[in-house]
Amino acid sequence: MVARQASKGHDLCIVTTRFNDSRIRAVLGPTNTGKTHLAIERMCGHSSGAIGFPLRLLAREVYDKVRAIKGDDACALITGEERIEPPGARYYLCTAEAMPRGRGPDAKAFLALDEAQLAADRERGHIFTDRLLNTRGREETMLLGSATLEPMVRKLIPGIEVEERPRFSTLSHVGSTKLSRLPPRSAIVAFSIEQVYQVAELLRRFRGGAAVVMGSLSPQTRNRQVELFxxxxxxxxxxxxxxxxxxxxxxxxxxxxxxxxxxxxRQRRLTPAEMAQIAGRAGRHQTDGTFGTLSGGGGRRGSGAPLEFTEEEVFAIEQHRFAPVTKLFWREPDPRSDTLNVLIGDLEARPQQDGLAAAPEAIDLAVLRRLAEQDGITQSLTSARQVRRFWEACQLPDFRQLGAEAHARFVARLWSDLQVGHIGADYVAARISELGKTAGDIDTLQGRLMAIRSWAYICQRPDWVLARDEMAERARAAEAKLSDALHQRLTERFVNRRTAVLMRGMGKDAGLLRVQLEDDGQVTVEGQAIGHLEGFRFVVDADASQEDRKLMLAAAERHMSALLAQKAQKLIADELGELRIANGAVRRGDQIVATLEKGKSAATPRLVVAKELGQMEPVHKSRLQEALQLWLDQQLAPLAPLRKLGEAAEDPEAGTEVRALLLTLADRNGSVRREDAGLAHVPKEKRPFLRRLGVTIGSLDVFMPALLKPGPRRLLRDLGIDGREVREQMEAVIDGAKNLPAGYRRAGQQAIRVDMAEKLFRAAHELRARSTDDAGARGFPVNVALATSMGLSAENFRSLMKDAGFRQGQPVEMAEKMLGPPRPIPWTWRAPRKDRLATSRPPRNNKQGKGRNAGSGKASGKPQEESDRGSSRQPTNQPATGKALAGLADLLKG
Known part of the structure; x- marks a missing residue:
């Protein structure tokens, strides 16, 4: 509450009191602390309420949120230019200037003021100071703002409850960044329209565009621009x-x-608190954010020095520590209107209370003083009502940002109409219609939009315009129409959708882009045309700029395989129909279209078009052969691991020993017996290189698990490279046969896939490593259930394990009168012969192996890890703990 005491020079003494039945609370803290969200929750918990905001954009945003909770009929939006007030409205979302000022029984149950630290703002501070001191909720009042406001609210509002809220996420400084290296989801903040346009234009050219948000935009334009982002x-x-x-x-x-x-x-440097208010928009809720400066042309001072934060500013922003506000600007909120001089005297009065300072001359007071010097106006102010009405006209905001002189002329023209009564509806409609034209560039539309805001404000006044509701509706419709046109112009100028799509395509999610080849040969990415295919050659869109051409070529190169595959599929479907690979040839039904001859590797066969197709014209034959090659490359994708082996063999990092192993592995289609692999010559430091390629060095086999799947094996058979039987499902265990299918190892009367066999061997070695000798017991247990779950019988399991050096012992008989399950049957392990013994003789081909070892399943080489170390055999009764652990480590490294 405010009590006025007149004194010489119209000085006023401000006395603040609090409502006895109203709880007053200040919720202070940096950005991203949930203060506004808390105020919305508290208001919705009361029977009525109002929140004042610094911007109508923010008031509109919160209005939409509360309306979704309470319904349209219960919510009102009141700003200078817009008024949506249903008859039964209980919750008001307003700008600070438009907040309801009812006191006592007429006050809302809840009231909040957002960004209350703006009471220290030179232009609008006196508005926020008045609301902070004098506007209260009947049951609860909440002040939201920066922690810098705490000393002043404690001083001016005795007994206020102050609650500080920490920021949800961390804010970190990352220095200066070039425009071309800005991370996605970034905001660039400028302080002039020219710089906003300059940065947005650069982003359009090099990063696909940007949304543009300025305070002068209408809520509709701002919302649609934000939605782009x-x-x-x-x-x-x-x-x-x-x-x-x-x-x-x-x-x-x-x-x-x-x-x-x-x-x-004047032109001045931002204060750390102002910097933090802007930088704090980075990182929402639990997501951390970063801030910095923009280097390059857009981020340098006139002197050419780099744009940088000082160490003190960085510390203050990151730690949220700022100098406290020491004064709030004040101006008489209810000046007397007896005469023009009394009105001006009250508005120029200085506060007597410590902590309050006289507000600098705002534009409304500047306009009032200029017009007060005109004799024609002062003579018309014959009553207190006229003075009050004239002051209301002077308070018309300068939406067009013309300055005090030009704005005073506009107000003088307005007053000449108001002093005779109301402004005619025809005149207002004509002005709105004139300003509502949507032709013109961005600056023209923005100028009209700011001008229409002036008329929207005029039409909201209760006694200024005839047919007020109709004119207000026309003003809103014109603003909406101009907003749509401005959004379209901004998007056309600052957003290159094609470049934006291509820039996203250069990122990690490029494979998710929708690349289409249209029937007419046009290539589109996410619906945006980037060029077309002439035959199998990509041609960039002729209308593209030089910067876009580079992006289009890069995008086309990244997606070219998919594009050409689509083109090839279409061409083949049109000219040849459905194709398949069988018996070393590309076939259409039973007809051979092309044969597949041996190439550099099994994964890269050479395609030779059938003689019948060789009679085509050279141009058509070339196109068809190119399409067939592209089709074949796509079909051979499952053999990529095999092709990778051949490429790795040419890598200088491999060395001669590993190169020999890789060539052997590639020649045998990804699986070779350990005794034939020459592992004794492969240095241990080369094992990680093999693992990176996906090669597994097992106890009995060296293999690539990726090539043991049905797809690659079936494709090798169809290519005529691996003539052995291919199992459709590649089951873990199958019945044994004279000629084993590709990828299997004999296990007694059954056969097991080599990777499944390796799984059993490793499980046994892990048990061997963990076991320790118990009193009266030797050996270690082996999990037979794992083999049984695969379908391997106990007898065949013992045969397989014997090949790897494992021997099953005799059951341990239980002592007399002992109860419980019998002890597991102990197993022992002794290393098979060394790999180097096998490398001293020529490797056997597939037709060999009918000797004793092949028939019994014994390995002729040393497949276990101890063979790599050249250790001697281990006696069966020797404790296995130490050596087993070392052996297991080597095995896992392999």
């Missing part, structure tokens, strides 16, 4: 410092294009 259509947003006032965006980084601004009086 939120939906991911663009990854960048360029904004003025209006972004710092509660705009909730999915931002990861904020880059400052400048660190100074014109505050209406």
């Amino acid at each position: 939120q939906s991911g259509e663009v990854d960048y947003i360029v904004a003025t410092d209006a972004i710092g006032m509660g705009l909730n965006l999915d931002l990861h980084h904020v880059a400052f294009a400048a660190l100074s601004k014109f505050d209406g009086v």
